[in-house]
Amino acid sequence: MKIVVDAMGGDFAPQAVVEGAVLATREFGFPVILVGLSDAIQEELDKYEDAKNLPIEVHHADEVVEMHDSPSKALRTKKKSSMKIGLDLVKEGEGEAFISAGNTGAVLAYSTIILRPLKGVDRPAIAIQLPTLQGSAILLDAGANVDCKSNQLFQFGIMGHVYAKYILGLDEPGVGLLSIGEEDGKGNEVTKEAFRWLSKSHIRFIGNVEAKEVYRGNADVIVCDGFTGNVALKISESLAEMIGTNLKTLFTSGIVPKMGYLMLKGRLREFKKSVDYSEAGGAPLLGVNGVVIIAHGSSNAKAVKNAILRAHEFVEKKVNQHIREDIEYNLDSKGSFWQHIKEIVAGHDENGGVPNKTPTSPKAVLEESEEELEPETTDETPTEEPDKP
């Protein structure tokens, strides 16, 4: 299994990225392909005596997507960028995962266009691991999709379930829908419909979760649209910053001794990093046909190493295969889900309520996307038929 790394992405590229690749290959032994300006990469590699013996390949790419480039412009004009070429390698099967600490919007755009969404997935989502009083929780979407339909929220729920089950190792992760009240009927039009869909899925859907519950950790997975997710994460960052400043004031006024302040400060900074999705050593972009990890622009070598390890884990634990299977299971098994969708649509008509916009159901999305997607190239077959994936 080869991990493809964008050597030109991030504030400290290529230095930090090359060093991260050296650390990862030394420690874990699996091969890495560094993509970018080969001379610059080689110059960095030459700094390590053992680099020649490490399983690192260099793959040349002429262009670099800059942090300030608009994603759409990058897509149109930089056809030879390290991002484009790196993702092409994954698409062609040369590598099994792609990591970049570069321009997040561009990684998102390139990944969606080049790798395409997984069968059954409408749009990929960024999943963040948050600290909670009970450990951690996964929140998605953290900002990839500002306008979401209910079928997308449903898919995010399934993807979050798979992440928590196979990567966090939770047997039956509790999946909650972020809303403005715990009661079933609370929410906006989109969440109310997503609630009904998630209720009928095979995952342990724990219903609506109020934002005040997020850091209590009672939900393992928190589902929301990318606009709300972005606001929730960024305002948390803002509050941690304000509390940090208040602590500093207390410190400088001599009430809290230095030792205590520094410990608190450290925790707050740690928290601030953990809610900034790209700081957390890499947030997966779930739902594309390949493993993509988005690392923070300011990633140091250690962060790059961790991102490489995480990418390896996603490939090894077949996260994408599980996502596809779990979505299909909900769409097909005994027709129950499909039946349910019909009931919803019928119910809506009776109420003279909200008309369904396209696409009307995950099934429809699936059929629609099937037409334009390349067939999956996977030689992994499930060892047994899951009775409940």
Next chain:
Amino acid sequence: MKIVVDAMGGDFAPQAVVEGAVLATREFGFPVILVGLSDAIQEELDKYEDAKNLPIEVHHADEVVEMHDSPSKALRTKKKSSMKIGLDLVKEGEGEAFISAGNTGAVLAYSTIILRPLKGVDRPAIAIQLPTLQGSAILLDAGANVDCKSNQLFQFGIMGHVYAKYILGLDEPGVGLLSIGEEDGKGNEVTKEAFRWLSKSHIRFIGNVEAKEVYRGNADVIVCDGFTGNVALKISESLAEMIGTNLKTLFTSGIVPKMGYLMLKGRLREFKKSVDYSEAGGAPLLGVNGVVIIAHGSSNAKAVKNAILRAHEFVEKKVNQHIREDIEYNLDSKGSFWQHIKEIVAGHDENGGVPNKTPTSPKAVLEESEEELEPETTDETPTEEPDKP
């Protein structure tokens, strides 16, 4: 000017409410009408020797809306509740403001139905005053409207501007639109359109504000839909709680001495209260044809007293009149705003873009709502024609 207070609303009613009214009338001298079960209210009043000399009237109401009542059920079945009768008094001009620490959803529903929205306002919004590094900021809507259209966000902007200008006393408050990026083009479909409308208004619109900026205090007013606003406030509460727990752990591990911990804990608790809209001594429901203050269920006498003072301030500073004038100004002045709306609609048609849903503009909302609204009963006339309200 009489302030009408729901004596039966809140966890400690009627005791805390009656005490709050006593404190307020003693200190400020303006009259208060207590509405509810008259025997219970009188019993509480009899505890104060000077009560007979205070300007407190008791107005009987047979029924009480309970905290767990569904707002729609309360509306239908409790026609003699203290909320209904209290709001009727305001509608009939017997009182000029209404305060309740009772069921928030019911206050919202009753207020909208009985007082009706102000001319030019589609839906009322709950406005919260948040602490920031620079003092405070107003966030609206904090949860009254889960599904908002862009014209509503535009109206929230105007209402927030008026609140900040006349109540906080800021000359030219900076009004920002909560979004996922600072750049003009960032946001979802609704915020993008609201951005264009706010850009052409007379208020100091500072553009998009990212959630990470909220507690930095660079915006005096933050505009968002009620779903996002609720999530932003509640997740802040959740984070403050988690940080508080972490501080406690540090404390019990003996690293931070008790003194410092207690101070920090106090600040966090204070913060937690301030983001819980109803804790903050009362959050105004802006945009109804009368002053309504929603106080927290757990309000003590001091909180009730503060809410009475705040209500008085809203009446005295003619907040509703300013909201109406400012919205009209944007709709009518020299036709420029209307022209702008036409441009937007034309632009949309050219782009084959998002069709406008009903209502298509604030103007349309205004005309639409005018038909069903009673004429305003105000004897206040502006002393001079504002060139820029």
